[in-house]
Amino acid sequence: MSQKAANAVPIFDVDNFDAGVDITEVAEDTYQCTSFANCTAFDTAEGLVMVDTGLAALSEHMAEALRAHTDSPVHTVIYTHGHVDHAYGLEPFLVDGQAPPTVIANEAMADRFDRYAQTKQYNEVINGRQFSADPEAADSHDLMDEGMFEWPEHPPTTWYSDDLTVTVGDTTFELHHARGETDDATWLYCPDRDVLCSGDLVTASAPNAGNPQKVQRYPWDWADALREMAALDPATLLPGHGQPAVDDPEAIERRLLGCADYLDTVVDRTLEALNDGAPPHVDIVRDIDLPEPEEPWLQSEYDCGEFIARNVIRYYGGWWTGRPSELKPxxxxxxxxxxxxxxxxxxxxxxxxxxxxxxxxxxxxxxxxxxxxxxxxxxxxxxxxxxxxxxxxxxxxxxxxxxxxxxxxxxxxxxxxxxx
Missing domain, CATH: 1.25.40.880 (Alkyl sulfatase, dimerisation domain)
Known part of the structure; x- marks a missing residue:
């Protein structure tokens, strides 16, 4: 398959994904590196604390732009989850001669990396299909780097389970595990600077809680995490994709709670339909009154509500569609x-x-x-x-x-x- 697929949508054509690089000082000594996937650099007395490292294909440009603001070595790295656009781009941020940084992640990430290695060929096909519409494009696609379906070059050195508090220099970071798009997600709050780093629990479009080709997602837990974040009343929200939200706590609260309400509505209406006589799954999805939010950050540009409903059904209803002929087809x-x-x-x-x-x-x-x-x-x-x-x-x-x-x-x- 060498020709370009008709009507394929390049990932950079989606509003919340951009190949450009922008560095914003969102709080004192705190830099948001905005690009295809975002990362954050907290400059502390002992060095940088990095939250994510971006996509490897773009992280060199992000690191170069960041170094115009700070030359501090990287002391600690926190991966919000194990996707290729968040946990594989560290190397360009390191300075010559620096000590290896501490790399922190939730313990579920180890199983993710093992699973990638076990299903490398499968992932190449489905990601080629998802990002370029060509299942054989994975090796040549500009987002698909060699080694992306293996353990990263800089794997975690410190694993945590539910919550972890870390102090680097004079700055404290509170890490919390959540299940959402992934089962290994971490969101982070820095109380000293009133900054919330959500990872992909917040992006610039509807939550990626469906995704028909990928493993189970957890919209109910995702909604709980968003409400926990909102309760902190942060001054700055730094999403995993899209522009930062700064100095408007009321707008940040509306966004976090609005996204939680959207997810809860999809889950509740799906379960209500599932409980109504256990009809065939495809019919359940077609009959659900899915929400149609007006907010720009809840539009179905990447994933969609129908796919989220299917993920709910998969979790609660098993793999059988509910049609007798499809039990052993x-x-x-x-x-x-x-x-x-x-x-x-x-x-x-x-x-x-x-x-x-x-x-x-x-x-x-x-x-x-x-x-x-x-x-x-x-x-x-x-x-x-x-x-x-x-x-x-x-x-x-x-x-x-x-x-x-x-x-x-x-x-x-x-x-x-x-x-x-």
Whole structure:
């Protein structure tokens, strides 16, 4: 798959992800390095305390910009979670001859790094699909660095469980574990400077609590953590992605509590639907009245409410969809061939799929398109029709994940194969 996928959404086209670098002194001797993923540098009497280290592909630029403000060595590093854009970019921040820094993380991060190593090839495919719509683009994509699905070059040296207080020089840092987008998340409060570092528990768009290709997320615990943060009434909020919020405690409280309310609403309405007779899971999602917030920092640019609901169902409802035929299903290609025979041929299915997408029935069109391609993967007319369906679906998608997964389906269709 070498061609660029039609309607693919580059990650830098999403509002809260930016390839540029900006350094802001948000409090005395406290610098927010804003870029694709943010990091924070607290300058103390003993050296810098870094919260995250950014994406390796951009951290050299971040470090260079930061050094215009401080030449202090890095004393301590705190990883808010183990994602590649937060825990793999430390090296450029280190100064020549300095002692190795203390690196602190929640103990669950070790299992994350082990899991990455065990599923390296799988992660390359799904991240290529998620970020560029090309499952084979991982090695060449500018966000996908060699070694990203292994332990980082500078792994944690100090592990903590629930809470940890650290003092460096004259500055105290209070670390708290939470489950949200990840199970190894840390959020941090510096009471001496009234600064809250949320990691990816706060970004600039709707919480990434769904993500169809990734492991379990925890929106209920996420909401609890946001309320704990709000109770601190901080003067400065430094999110994992997006611009810092400074010197407006009321606005920060609205943002933290508004995000918590959004997550709680999705969870509560999903559980209510799940408890209503245990219907098939796909029907639950379609029937949930998902919130439609107006706030810019709760828009479905990257993830979406429907995916969050599915993650709730996965946690509470298991992997079975609830349909008897899908408990021990037939092979998809056998089912597709049978359906194609019933309607005449695969091209009839594909033609109907194209008609449905024109009628605005995108969800239904994709089912027929999949069956058509799986029944006759080498039929060029079918390939073209299916590619057309998914081009339209990608173009209409509001969130980046959906757009790029649909766009990757175009590449598969043009090659005469499905997601198998």
């Amino acid at each position: 037939a092979r998809r290609d056998a089912l597709a061939a049978e359906i194609a025979d019933l309607v005449g041929d695969a091209e009839t299915l594909a033609t109907r799929a194209e008609a449905l997408i024109e009628e605005g029935e995108g969800r239904l069109a994709c089912h027929l398109a999949d069956y058509a391609l799986e029944a006759a993967p080498e039929d060029e007319a079918v390939q073209t029709a299916v590619a057309n369906v998914y081009e339209e679906r990608a173009a209409a998608a509001e969130d980046m994940m959906s757009a790029n997964i649909f766009a990757s389906a175009v590449l598969y269709a043009n090659e005469g194969r499905s997601f198998r």
